Amino acid sequence: MNTQTHFAQPTVVAKQTLTPQQIFRKQVAGESLHPGVSDSVHRHVLTVLVENTLDALNRVANLFSQRGFNLESVSMGEAKDPSLRRMTIVTIGNDRIIAQVIRQLNNLIDTIEVEDVTLHDHVERELCLVQVRCSALERPVLISVVDIFRATVVNITPDSLTFEVTGPPAKINAFIGMMRDYDVLEVARSGRVAMRRELAFEH
Amino acid sequence: MNIATKVLERATESRTSKNAPKGESHTGGGLLTGAEIFIRSLEAEGVEIVFGYPGGAVIGIYDTMHRLNPTFKHVLVRHEQGGTHAAEGYAKSTGKVGTVLVTSGPGATNCVTGIADAYMDSIPIVVFTGQVPTKLIGNDAFQECDTIGVTRSITKHSFLVRDVNDLAATIKKAYYIARTGRPGPVVVDLPKDVLMATAPFHYPASIAIRGYSFAQKGNKNQLQIASDMIRASKKPLFYVGGGAIIADAAEVLTRVARRINAPVTTTLHGLGAFPENDSLSVGMLGMHGTWYANKAVQNTDLLIAVGARFDDRVTGKIEAWAPHAKIIHIDIDPACISKNVPADCPILGDVKLVLEQLEPLVEPKDTSEWLKQIDVWKAECPMSFKSDGKLRPQEIIRALRDKTGGHATVVTDVGQNQMWGAQFFTYVHPRTHITSGGLGTMGFSLPAAMGVAFGQKPGGLPVISINGDGGVLMNIQELGVAAAHKLPLKVVILNNSYLGMVRQWQELFHEERYSHTDLTPTNPDFVKLAEAFNCVGLRCERPEDIQSTIDAAWEVTDRPVVMDFKVIMEEKVFPMVPSGATTDEMITASAEDIN
Ligand SMILES: Cc1cc2nc3c(=O)[nH]c(=O)nc-3n(C[C@H](O)[C@H](O)[C@H](O)COP(=O)(O)OP(=O)(O)OC[C@H]3O[C@@H](n4cnc5c(N)ncnc54)[C@H](O)[C@@H]3O)c2cc1C
Ligand SMILES: Cc1ncc(C[n+]2csc(CCOP(=O)(O)OP(=O)(O)O)c2C)c(N)n1
Numbered sequence: 142m143n144t145q146t147h148f149a150q151p152t153v154v155a156k157q158t159l160t161p162q163q164i165f166r167k168q169v170a171g172e173s174l175h176p177g178v179s180d181s182v183h184r185h186v187l188t189v190l191v192e193n194t195l196d197a198l199n200r201v202a203n204l205f206s207q208r209g210f211n212l213e214s215v216s217m218g219e220a221k222d223p224s225l226r227r228m229t230i231v232t233i234g235n236d237r238i239i240a241q242v243i244r245q246l247n248n249l250i251d252t253i254e255v256e257d258v259t260l261h262d263h264v265e266r267e268l269c270l271v272q273v274r275c276s277a278l279e280r281p282v283l284i285s286v287v288d289i290f291r292a293t294v295v296n297i298t299p300d301s302l303t304f305e306v307t308g309p310p311a312k313i314n315a316f317i318g319m320m321r322d323y324d325v326l327e328v329a330r331s332g333r334v335a336m337r338r339e340l341a342f343e344h
Numbered sequence: 345m346n347i348a349t350k351v352l353e354r355a356t357e358s359r360t361s362k363n364a365p366k367g368e369s370h371t372g373g374g375l376l377t378g379a380e381i382f383i384r385s386l387e388a389e390g391v392e393i394v395f396g397y398p399g400g401a402v403i404g405i406y407d408t409m410h411r412l413n414p415t416f417k418h419v420l421v422r423h424e425q426g427g428t429h430a431a432e433g434y435a436k437s438t439g440k441v442g443t444v445l446v447t448s449g450p451g452a453t454n455c456v457t458g459i460a461d462a463y464m465d466s467i468p469i470v471v472f473t474g475q476v477p478t479k480l481i482g483n484d485a486f487q488e489c490d491t492i493g494v495t496r497s498i499t500k501h502s503f504l505v506r507d508v509n510d511l512a513a514t515i516k517k518a519y520y521i522a523r524t525g526r527p528g529p530v531v532v533d534l535p536k537d538v539l540m541a542t543a544p545f546h547y548p549a550s551i552a553i554r555g556y557s558f559a560q561k562g563n564k565n566q567l568q569i570a571s572d573m574i575r576a577s578k579k580p581l582f583y584v585g586g587g588a589i590i591a592d593a594a595e596v597l598t599r600v601a602r603r604i605n606a607p608v609t610t611t612l613h614g615l616g617a618f619p620e621n622d623s624l625s626v627g628m629l630g631m632h633g634t635w636y637a638n639k640a641v642q643n644t645d646l647l648i649a650v651g652a653r654f655d656d657r658v659t660g661k662i663e664a665w666a667p668h669a670k671i672i673h674i675d676i677d678p679a680c681i682s683k684n685v686p687a688d689c690p691i692l693g694d695v696k697l698v699l700e701q702l703e704p705l706v707e708p709k710d711t712s713e714w715l716k717q718i719d720v721w722k723a724e725c726p727m728s729f730k731s732d733g734k735l736r737p738q739e740i741i742r743a744l745r746d747k748t749g750g751h752a753t754v755v756t757d758v759g760q761n762q763m764w765g766a767q768f769f770t771y772v773h774p775r776t777h778i779t780s781g782g783l784g785t786m787g788f789s790l791p792a793a794m795g796v797a798f799g800q801k802p803g804g805l806p807v808i809s810i811n812g813d814g815g816v817l818m819n820i821q822e823l824g825v826a827a828a829h830k831l832p833l834k835v836v837i838l839n840n841s842y843l844g845m846v847r848q849w850q851e852l853f854h855e856e857r858y859s860h861t862d863l864t865p866t867n868p869d870f871v872k873l874a875e876a877f878n879c880v881g882l883r884c885e886r887p888e889d890i891q892s893t894i895d896a897a898w899e900v901t902d903r904p905v906v907m908d909f910k911v912i913m914e915e916k917v918f919p920m921v922p923s924g925a926t927t928d929e930m931i932t933a934s935a936e937d938i939n
Contacts, residue, residue: 160667169686192555196504200496207497237682244679250501250521253555 171235184213185239186265186335189228189246190220190254197251201228204249210234210242216332225253229334262338268331269313270295272303274324283323290316301326378508378539379408382472385515388547391416391443393434393798395427399447400487401474404539416443419798419829422821424451426791428458429819431469433795435462436778437753439592441522442469442795448476449487452533453494457785459529460498464782465613466590468527470518477537478506491533500528508541516551525558526677527590559676562693562701569689570648570672571705577646577670579714580606583629586613586781587651587675593696594618594774597650600703605711607718609637611652612766615777620770621750626718627727630658631921632763636721638919638927641666643717649673651695654684655782664926674698725919725932727767735887737761737838737911741768743890744808744836747898752776752806753796757789757815759845761838763917765810776805787818790835794822797831806834806898813839813867823877826904833904834897835879837870840913848916852931874906885910 159167159174167174171181191197198217205212213231220227232242239257246255258265271292275283277299284294287304290312296303306316310333317328376384382405386394394416398406409418421427424446431442446455452473462469476485492502501521503514511534518530574580582601588594594617601608601624608618609629618625629637641647647669652658659665662684673687674695681690691698729738741764744752755778756765762779771777778796780788793809800807816837826833838844843861850858874881880900884893884907897905918933 162669163663163667165688166686169682196492196502199493203496237686241679241683248677248679250553250556 170237182233182235183239183259184231184233185242185257185259186263186333187230187232187243187246188256188258188335189230189252190225191228191249192251192253193219193224193226194251197226197249198228200249200251201230201246204245205232208241208245210238210245214330214332216334218334227334229332231333256337258335258337262340263335264338265309265333265335266307267310267313267333268305268307269316270303270305270327270329271317271320271325272296272301272327273320274300274326275302276300279323286319287316290319292316374544375542376545377404377408377542378511378534379404380412381508381511381543381545382515382534382539383408383412383414384545385512385547386443387415388512389515389519392440393417393419394443394445395419395421395430395434395795396445397421397424397427397447397451399449399451399474401448401451401476401536402445402472402534402539404536405445405474405534417798418445419825421791421825423819424454425457425787426794426819426822426825428455428462428469428471429785429788429791430795430798430822431471432458432462432465432467432788433755433778433792434799435467435469435527435795436792437775437796438799439590439775440468440799441519442467444469444471446471446473447487448474448491448536449489451487452489452491456494456498457783459495459531461780461783461785461788462529463498463500465780466527466586467529468522469529470515470522471529471531473531473533474539475504475533475535478535479537481535491531495531498529499531500526502531502533504533505535505538508538508543511538511543512545512547513551516548517553520551521553521556525556526587526680559678559692560694560697562674562691562698564701566689566691567698567701567705570691570702573646573670573672573689574604574606574648574706574709578711579644579717580604580646580648580709580711581640581644581669582606582608582618583611583641583647583649583652584608584614584617585611585650585652587653588614588617588695589651589774591651591676591695591697592774593651593699596696596699596703598622600699600706603703604706604709605715606648606709607640607711607715609633609640611655611658612779612781614650614652615766616771616774617650619772621772624715626722628766630655631660631923632767632917632919633658634727634767635725635919635930635932636718638921638930639721640718641669642927644669647671649675649687650699651675653680656684657781659684659927660921660929661924661926664928725934728933729768729915731887733887734912735885735890735910736915737764737840737909738768738915739887740836740838740890740909740911741765741810743894744834745769747894748806748808750776752808753778753793753804754808754810755779755789755793755796757809757811758784758786759812759815759843760840760848760915760917761810761812761815761844763845764838767917786812786815788815790816790826790833791819791822793833793835794826794831797826797833798829806832808834808836810836810838812844813837813841813863813870814843816870817868820873820877823874823879823904823906827878830902831904832901835874835904835906837906837908838911839867839870839908840911840915841867842913844913844915845917847913851916852920853922870906870908874904874908877904879904879906881906881908883908883910 292306435442626637627634871881
């Protein structure tokens with residue numbers, strides 16, 4: 142485990158009253174040296190392997206409210222080892238905050254492994270169910286639209302259709318965007334799951 | 345750091361001295377009740393003292409204690425909060441884990457403040473709470489409280505024991521987690537049926553916790569970088585925190601600081617890690633630190649942070665703090681490093697081990713220019729107070745120091761008394777200054793001082809509890825406990841008839857609107873109060889009586905003495921960096937005089 146952090150030395154020397162040390166600190170914090178420009182904030186997907194207990198889930202969720210971290214989505218399911226669970230967490234922050242999120246997650250006794258998959262080649266998937274009001278007349282048109290997304294019809298009634306679509310979050314967003322043209326009755330998204338992609342052929 | 349993967353290592357016992365667990369213990373094939381297993385486990389863990397308060401959910405444990413006559417002592421406190429603070433005081437002064445035992449519901453919620461306090465100040469305590477029987481959990485049963493839920497964000501970890509077969513191993517884990525790494529409070533919730541069920545007893549000699557590991561030795565490359573930075577520095581400064589005391593690193597720290605001739609400032613929790621009577625000491629830094637310590641911080645080119653967490657009471661407005669300093673940061677908690685201020689050279693590890701690694705890598709340095717500058721600052725604005733015939737709190741603290749030569753354990757409460765206690769007593773030994781810093785819990789001092797006294801070997805240092813007239817009443821009930829156990833506590837009340845620290849802010853920042861800080865209408869007669877608790881009560885109203893009051897108090901050896909010092913209410917704590925201001929905007933006592 143390498144928990145030592147190595148930060149780049151300051152390269153830009155702004156013509157302000159800031160000392161080199163202050164410039165360095167601002168850069169590390171991801172802050173601009175020029176006032177008015179906000180920190181660069183990114184979305185990160187973390188996978189967290191935790192003990193298979195309710196308390197472990199509670200502690201992870203609690204950490205985000207306790208420390209004021211952003212929690213955009215969380216999903217949890219069985220891992221390969223039945224005594225563990227894998228959580229996929231989507232959080233937002235600048236590099237300093239994300240480093241804090243990871244360290245604080247690691248500090249929990251119930252976490253076994255924390256990985257920021259965003260930093261690696263990885264696969265992200267989400268599942269989404271959408272129920273749309275739809276008369277028999279409109280059905281063929283709607284189905285031809287959702288076909289483009291490879292969505293499948295999982296339920297049908299005389300005046301509604303329910304679709305299931307899986308894919309990367311961007312695709313789900315696009316799909317939901319398209320459905321806005323229709324009378325959407327209900328949307329359910331699973332939250333993301335993610336995994337590192339093992340590369341068979343490194344170049 | 346991209347991937348932070350915990351090493352799946354066996355968390356085996358590596359520390360030897362602390363709490364000296366007696367190791368493996370079992371009873372062959374026989375079955376014991378949960379309550380019996382609890383007691384035998386504490387014995388096997390080497391617990392010396394339990395601060396507790398009984399009730400329905402733990403009555404079985406108390407009954408078993410009565411029958412088994414365990415090797416540890418049980419002290420019946422008079423409020424569960426007092427029990428947790430006593431455990432904290434015991435833990436901080438001995439370096440061992442403090443133990444608390446309380447009942448479910450209100451017993452547990454009364455512990456919340458103490459648990460939060462221990463969490464903020466990294467104090468190892470284990471709090472055992474009773475719980476309703478497992479099948480009633482969630483039913484709003486009598487005296488039910490979701491203790492694990494309530495304490496989740498203020499514990500290092502917690503356990504709800506659902507199976508008596510897990511009890512002994514859980515207790516082992518609780519003590520192990522509380523004591524190792526960055527110490528902290530652990531809650532163990534014990535449902536009543538688990539205490540009544542039976543199982544074979546086996547107290548494991550070691551345990552494996554796959555998700556738990558902590559740093560020990562520092563990374564060699566980082567150490568090399570650190571020693572290069574030290575060599576290159578012209579104005580190095582040690583910034584020493586509570587971690588140095590937790591790690592028992594005072595000796596090696598002192599050696600390294602003297603070797604490289606670097607001045608040392610400490611946080612409130614670092615007091616005693618470096619002798620304050622050493623010429624390299626610049627005392628405490630921060631909001632109420634010395635002027636010269638803060639000056640040194642603002643001018644140093646290399647800050648060597650040792651087990652300190654860059655608290656906002658230390659840094660003030662963080663952007664302007666230590667503007668010229670490169671930072672070496674030694675800490676055991678990865679989440680503490682670069683949390684508030686990024687470190688140029690982070691070293692993850694135990695302070696003592698890291699400093700021992702660093703010692704041979706550094707060479708003696710000539711810093712005489714820098715030390716000369718610091719001496720100029722020391723002379724420019726020394727720590728002082730007026731002597732004008734009025735009874736001033738600082739003079740009392742100085743008299744206590746002179747009485748003991750600094751060889752005493754001082755436990756302060758929160759507020760002005762805490763700051764004067766930090767500023768005017770000269771701390772020369774580690775573990776002799778104990779206070780509630782992170783949470784700032786009024787009512788901490790008296791029960792914590794009691795915990796210190798319980799942890800002492802015969803002939804230990806005198807224990808001085810310093811209080812305001814506000815905070816002392818928040819756990820005054822423990823005076824009865826200290827008296828019953830004949831603890832010769834020296835309880836000092838700096839009685840300014842006000843919530844002094846709040847009054848100070850009202851005077852300085854709220855245009856003297858003293859909203860609800862006058863305690864005169866509700867204060868008791870503290871001498872009578874002391875006597876009612878079977879303690880000695882003394883009153884002092886004039887500076888010329890300070891010495892005789894203290895001398896009289898030191899004559900008493902078989903019970904606590906309460907000294908009610910009627911100090912003037914106008915006295916304020918200086919220097920002061922106003923909240924949110926930069927360290928350069930410090931107000932000093934003399935500046936105040938001009939206004
Ligand atoms: C009214 C009031 C006024 C205050 N004014 C001041 C003030 O003027 N100055 C001041 O300094 N404080 C002041 N405080 C206290 C302040 O709030 C903080 O509690 C304090 O500064 C924190 O001290 P610390 O940095 O030493 O950290 P601690 O809280 O003592 O934390 C210890 C650090 O050491 C690390 N550590 C623990 N064990 C080890 C180990 N074995 N090896 C390595 N690292 C380890 C931990 O991870 C942590 O980072 C005040 C408090 C109050 C209530
Ligand atoms: C439990 C609790 N409540 C409120 C506060 C806020 N507070 C901080 S200092 C202070 C005044 C303390 O007054 P006193 O105990 O008389 O001590 P003094 O400052 O006069 O020495 C208060 C109310 C606190 N720290 N803890």
